[in-house]
Amino acid sequence: MxxxxxxxxxxxxxxxxxxxxxxxxxxxxxxxxxxxxxxxxxxxxxxxxxxxxxxxxxxxxxxxxxxxxRDKDDLLDEVVDALLEEVWRPAASEDEWRAWIAEAADNLRRFLVREPAALRVYLVHPVVSKAALERMEAMLGVLGQAGLDNEAALSAYGAIHTYTIGFAAFEASRSRSVGSEPLAGDLAGRLASFSSPRQFGEGLGYLLDGISQAAENCAGRFSNASNASNASNASNAGQR
Amino acid sequence: MxxxxxxxxxxxxxxxxxxxxxxxxxxxxxxxxxxxxxxxxxxxxxxxxxxxxxxxxxxxxxxxxxxxxRDKDDLLDEVVDALLEEVWRPAASEDEWRAWIAEAADNLRRFLVREPAALRVYLVHPVVSKAALERMEAMLGVLGQAGLDNEAALSAYGAIHTYTIGFAAFEASRSRSVGSEPLAGDLAGRLASFSSPRQFGEGLGYLLDGISQAAENCAGRFSNASNASNASNASNAGQR
DNA sequence: CCAGACACGCGTACGTGTACGCAAGATGTG
DNA sequence: CACATCTTGCGTACACGTACGCGTGTCTGG
The missing domain is CATH 1.10.10 (Arc Repressor Mutant, subunit A)
Structure with missing residues (x-):
């Protein structure tokens, strides 16, 4: 312009x-x-x-x-794409697929929680903007390099993606409603623990553990390299 | 009345x-x-x-x-609680924890997708209605029985829950926007595969695999039953 | 039995997104 | 230059959720 x-x-x-x-x-x-x-x-x-x-x-x-x-959502799509572009990339090396994936997921999660407009966009329809597609391709690449075949990588990506968005939605919704209802006893604490960044990492850890197994199965008899983890680093998936 | x-x-x-x-x-x-x-x-x-x-x-x-x-959301909360009450319970036996959990998750997913009002409620704030709490307690119970200690069960429940909601949101958003944008090539197919019930099961499978491992670690020296699936998972995976 | 307090239904009004179509500027064609 | 057509900015109007406060119906204490 x-x-x-x-x-x-x-x-x-x-x-x-x-x-x-x-x-x-x-x-x-x-x-x-x-x-x-x-x-x-x-x-x-x-x-x-x-x-x-x-x-x-x-x-x-x-x-x-x-x-x-077309309408307000159409506008937001483009706005959110611009914002996402600036923040999605992990700093970790792509060789450490687990750390890289965890960081990418966490970057998206933080973005969605910080920016309600973005969460709205991600909830209202699948995001296929430029930055989002770049991100997807990058993740699929790293997943493939981790030993997953195309189909498995797609499936793993989908699982990680929906988990991330679901978590962000939950986290945002919780922070939105603090102070509304008193909420008896341990329940408040339980909910709080559900939406901590730590819990995000743990849930993601479960997912990545399962995906690791799938990767091993994919690799089958091939002794595929790319296995920069699998032993003893399931912990600390990606917490801030 | x-x-x-x-x-x-x-x-x-x-x-x-x-x-x-x-x-x-x-x-x-x-x-x-x-x-x-x-x-x-x-x-x-x-x-x-x-x-x-x-x-x-x-x-x-x-x-x-x-x-x-109080407002429309307040009203919807109660409506959705009534609807949820009728549909959340799995048919599987609680003894087969994996099948039971999977069915519970799928019941919620189908409910959320079928009933946009419910999805909205689940996205706008944590749901703590009567039926939702019953469901949570039941799931925690089954998870505990699967070998997870309290903390791990909570963490696993949170992961499953946010995954389920995230998936439902994605699935609903996708079905909402079919026919809008033409969406080039394989992309449409990829998105479709992300939101198939089959993909839900696969992602959940990853999660449950990871949780199984956690259960084994929890049980520690106790030889706990509860392993109704997966295979070929050697060591590794310390979570916490 | 009556006055004050309270519960309840509702009229009005505001800010929101946006459908519909008009009119004024720009551009093309004789 | 006259006229047709296309582009673009906008006025009006609608349905939505809901804040605010009024008037009327019911109940309670004296």
Whole structure:
């Protein structure tokens, strides 16, 4: 999107002009809207990002946005893709598949919990944006290198993915509802333990243990290398 | 909730009287509202159950409901509890812990996918309704009987639970968005395979394999039975 | 029996996402 | 230049959940 003037009109309610002037021709573009939405989500957060406020921010009428955006979810998709792109990559080496996978899962989990808009997107439909696909391919690659054949890698990825999203949803929902109901006795504690980052690591550990076994079975008689773990490192899957 | 007359006024817009009459005193009660909402959700589905339509159905003004219900989510909680109560119990014997757990998880998954209202409730906050707690206790019991100590059972339950919800969310979201975007090539197939019931079983299998190992470690020197599946898992896998 | 307190049903109003279609600017064609 | 057509910004309007507070019905203490 070009370096247009912008000419300032934000909010458009408090201008000298009666404020009835419609915006210049060609002011809007999808990328500009996405950019504004991304900024709004980063500051302020998802809850405060309404179509109306976004339009006001840009200096345009709410309905104008719908020329470039199917609906709010469509807009969020793109925003979340931009945000995900910045955070999903693990720091671990791909050679240590278990650590790498655990970190990738944890990165996604933290992202989803931190950014409610992202969680919403992940819950409302499968995410097939650019960054999400890159991430999937990368994970499938690492899983393959761990000894899984294509089908098994797909299945393992699916399991890890849904577990991660499910956990993030649970964690977010819990943190959303602290202080609502008093919630008798040990129950509160139990719920809390379900949604700790530590518990995420443990559950993921179960999953990876099971996947390890599958990898061994896949490898079959081939003594496949790539087994940089399998012994004595099931612990500490990926906790912050 | 008594056997009051009801006197018919449903919709209240098309009565002989100018329709300005307010409803009788004491018509409303929480349980009646919940019952009406449950019926509305069973037929028609969640999407069509709006506060306004529900109120019309009962023959009362929308705002009247709020005397008995904090908000729509509060109402849904109770509705979903009633629905869950009917469907969560596995048919398998508790002695076969693996089959029992798998069936319990699958029952919940199917319920969540079939009933969007339930999925919503499970995603918006931790569910601590009566049926949900019963279910949790039952699962913890079976897990304990499988050889896990209290802490490990809790952790395993949490993992299974979040996996189940995550999977259901994914499956529902996918079925919700078929036909929207064309979605190039193998991607569609990949996504489809992620959300098949078969994939649910496989992922759960990974989880249960991991949990089995944990159970063995828990049992320690005790020779505990409980191993109804998996194979070929040598050493390793310290979790905790 | 009456006055005050309380319970209850509801009218009004707000902010939300967005369907529908109009009108004004841009662009093309004679 | 006149006119048709296409593009784009937007006004209006609707259904949604629900905050706020009013008026009416019921109950309770004097």
């Amino acid at each position: 070009g370096t247009k003037d912008r000419s300032m009109s934000a909010a458009r309610a408090k201008t000298q002009v009666p404020a009835n002037t419609r915006a210049q021709w060609g002011t809007l573009s999808r990328s500009q809207i996405v950019a504004a939405a991304t900024k709004a989500v980063k500051g302020g957060g998802y809850a405060s990002m309404t179509i109306r406020s976004l339009a006001a921010q840009i200096g345009v009428s709410p309905m104008s946005l719908y020329r470039y955006v | 008594g056997t009051k007359d009801r006197s018919m006024s449903a919709a209240r817009a098309k009565t002989q009287v100018p329709a300005n009459t307010r409803a009788q005193w004491g018509t409303l009660s929480r349980s009646q509202i919940v019952a009406a909402a449950t019926k509305a959700v069973k037929g028609g589905g969640y999407a069509s159950m709006t506060i306004r339509s529900l109120a019309a159905q009962i023959g009362v003004s929308p705002m009247s409901l709020y005397r008995y219900v």
